Amino acid sequence: MKHFLEIDDLSKEEIAEVLDLSELVAPPRVLSDMSVGLVFEKPSLRTRNSSEAAVYQLGGLPVSMVSGEVGIDKRESAEDVARTLASYHGFIGARVFAHSTLGRMAKAIDAAGSETGIINLLSDHSHPCQALADLATIRNHFGFRPGVKVAFIGDSNNVARSLTIGCLMMGLVVAVGSPESYGFDDAERARFQALGSVTFFSDPGRAVDGAQVVYTDVWASMGKEEEHQQRLRDFVGFTVDSDLMSRASEDAIVMHCLPAHDGEEISREVLESAASVVWEQARNRMNVMRGLFLFMSGVRPRS
């Protein structure tokens, strides 16, 4: 795998290898004498900090570029940005509005014969680095035991998509609860169903019934802020609060990629409850970035 644009760019076995590498206490400094370019078209706290920290821990130099600074397709084309950055950096991480931008960047780099790999740091379509951290967190609590049920409640967005694919690949059971017009379309549902056991509900309670993992994310993702007020109305009943959590398994954990919005997709009470593993999940963002850089540099865990 040269570029990491979606979670299924890795196989099931490779995901497990990345998670194993994430746990290495003294990882080889595979990025020494190397820099990594991190481009952000949208704001970030966790992704930027966890990526920079991981690069530093592996001996490399992170170079972050934020919001309008680069001007992808404004100041110059995505292709020209990619080819320029690839001439400096061993890896390019990019957080973009349009997922297609990542594909264009990867294609331009490949056509130029560069070895540099592109890593998706979130697009409108997917958030695979988040999914790796989510899988690391779930594995820590439940393992990848068949029958463990993960319920995603909220907008069928980038985070939901990568999480669903990743969980199904690892053999977990998935339930997605979204308001009627915010669900995955039929083609995606069929694609997910081909991967494993997944069901779709417009009643959040039914999605959460008996789940070991209850996951939620913002109702209006970055780029959809103007829909916020409409979505507040459309998502009534989809707040992950103690009422909804009473439908989950007794040992259920609560997950959120963050940032959280109190009283909207999650109540503060649930976010701060003993079931909440959101800080562990945030810390795992850094660990899996280390694992991913190690894996993409050719390191494999000892069997």
Ligand code: CP
């Ligand atoms: N979860 C996540 O990607 O957070 P940031 O947007 O702060 O990077």
Ligand code: NVA
């Ligand atoms: N779905 C959210 C995730 C933020 C980390 C967004 O795209 O804004």
